[in-house]
Amino acid sequence: MKISTSNLDSNDKLSASDQAAKLIIEAIDLCKHGEFESALPVIQKGLRLAKTAQNSAQIAHCFNIHGIIYRNRGEFSRAIEYFNKSLYLYEKYGTNKNVATLLGNLGVAYRNINDYSKSLEYFKHALSLCEHLEDQEVVSNIYGNLGNLYRNLEEYSQALIYYNRALEIGERNGDLSTIERQLGNIGNLYSNLKEFELALEYQYRSLQISEELGNKSGIMIHIGNIGNIFLGLGRYEEAIEHYKKAIDLSTAIGKKDAEAEWMERCGYICTLQDYVGFNQQVAEKYFLEALAILQEIGESSSELQLRKSLAGLYKSQGRWQEFAIHFEQFYELERRVKGLESQKAADKFTHDRESAITAREHEILTQKNSELEEANRFKTKLLGMAAHDLKNPLSNIISCSKVVLSELPVDNLHYEWIQIIESSASRMSSLINELLESSAASLGAMEILLHLFNVGEMVQHVCKLNSTTAQNKSQKFDMRIEDDVLVEGDQRKLYQVVDNIISNAIKYSPRNATIHVELTSNSTQVLLKVKDEGQGLSAGDLAKLFGQFQKLSSVPTEGESSTGLGLHIAKHIVDLHKGRIWAESEGKNKGTTFFVELPTEYEVAH
DSSP: OBOOOTTOOHHHHHHHHHHHHHHHHHHHHHHHTTOHHHHHHHHHHHHHHHHHTTOHHHHHHHHHHHHHHHHHTTOHHHHHHHHHHHHHHHHHHSOHHHHHHHHHHHHHHHHHTTOHHHHHHHHHHHHHHHTTOSOOHHHHHHHHHHHHHHHHTTOHHHHHHHHHHHHHHHHHHTOHHHHHHHHHHHHHHHHHTTOHHHHHHHHHHHHHHHHHHTOHHHHHHHHHHHHHHHHHHTOHHHHHHHHHHHHHHHHHHTOHHHHHHHHHHHHHHHTOTTSTTOOHHHHHHHHHHHHHHHHHHTOHHHHHHHHHHHHHHHHHHTOHHHHHHHHHHHHHHHHHHHHHHHHHHHHHHHHHHHHHHHHHHHHHHHHHHHHHHHHHHHHHHHHHHHHHHHHHHHHHHHHHHHHHHHHSOTTSTTHHHHHHHHHHHHHHHHHHHHHHHHHHHHTTOOOOOOEEEEHHHHHHHHHHHTHHHHHHTTOEEEEEEOSSBEEEEOHHHHHHHHHHHHHHHHHTSOTTOEEEEEEEEOSSEEEEEEEOOSSOOOHHHHHTTTSTTOOOSOOOTTOOOOOSOHHHHHHHHHHHTTOEEEEEOSSTTSOOEEEEEEESSOOOOO
């Protein structure tokens, strides 16, 4: 992630935020008009600027728009990923309306992949957050999506209730976009019920509003839906006329799946002998063009039906070779699709069976582990309490020692003894702080506070603060640090991790050594490497490196102190950031390289 944030003053941040706001508005407008492909580069630039300005609300908004675009492109897993990123930020910094919007978007995405139970769960959660809000726009969207869900489940009466609720809100607020969507939804419902005249009335009303709004995607959908109604009524010429218009609009806005759908319908009508334009050659052309599009976008479920249509066409013409090819392809696709479903069912059965067999053993192990963990937690808690009780007396000793030292002349007989007391108490205080952090980590009580920061600047700062210690051992740093590398994390705690690794490299390396520090990044992660020229680590050392109170075969080269807690704490911090920390060494006296890998953006599972 290469977003420059160094030397940004408040005016620069304001400028970046203002630019991001304009791009967000532009992307939203493009999406409203169905121009999703044009919206993508706009919102990508907006996201970069929002991150530069460190504006969490704008970052969340950009993630949401990314999700909407990818959902429209049929990339549902990617859409869900972006919606979850946005939801995480909105849950921290946004309003109930923001959170409800994202829950609704996730509900739509899960409905798109036919996970209706999860979709319903998200919609109901969203509804519980926003049903009593003054702004009812989100509520109307959720009602409409619940209607779509129930229509997919063929529960038409329940679907109509939700569509009408959404429509009432849209009419009350004068929201034409909501009215347009819900009229179209109700039209589709009546078409499912074969009440075609009523369906036609609703689709025409919806089309008129789409044209007023300039919504190209909406116009295309409603024209195609009107074609479906005419097909149901047996008015084939009018149906094919509307399908051709829908094809042109789909091509213009880059909706390839819709383009193929309308082409397949045109081909189907051309195979009907009671259609005045019955023409199997034209039908074949439509089918083959639609097939090419579906193969290009990898839409196998729609391709399955198209292969069947082509096989039927060639059979009716006695073109047995082409029939055999497409029937074989149809059979292969059907087997693949059904095979995937069967494999999923078989996998689930095997998993359930194995789970049932091992349930009792797992229960026993869980109970024993729970008892052991409880005993360990009690020990850790006791240790933490003891450390906490020692902290205040030590602070008093350190303060008093410093006061006495400030008042004693250096040549006083007691000066050196007071210095020893102050130094020992400071070391003990440092140990106490590490004990408290280690206890918090072991008890799961350590928390992280996330924000966007420049990790490259932080690493350089750590090296600078450790430079005096390195110079005292005639050591030097070899730094290769990328500029402007952003990470979303707890800066104070990650500073602690980097400081521990670099100070250890100094501590365990001999005089005149070079400490190599390298920071690199890509679009998803950051990698820090710290290589020393010290005593190296054995295989046994590497196995217990991140344990609590571990003493290794290597020792500090000039008698520096070590508690054996620093790396234990560092691992907990990195784990909380969903990163990795590890070390590599070729063996004794061959140096050690520590690695810290962090995601650039904190991922949250939902």
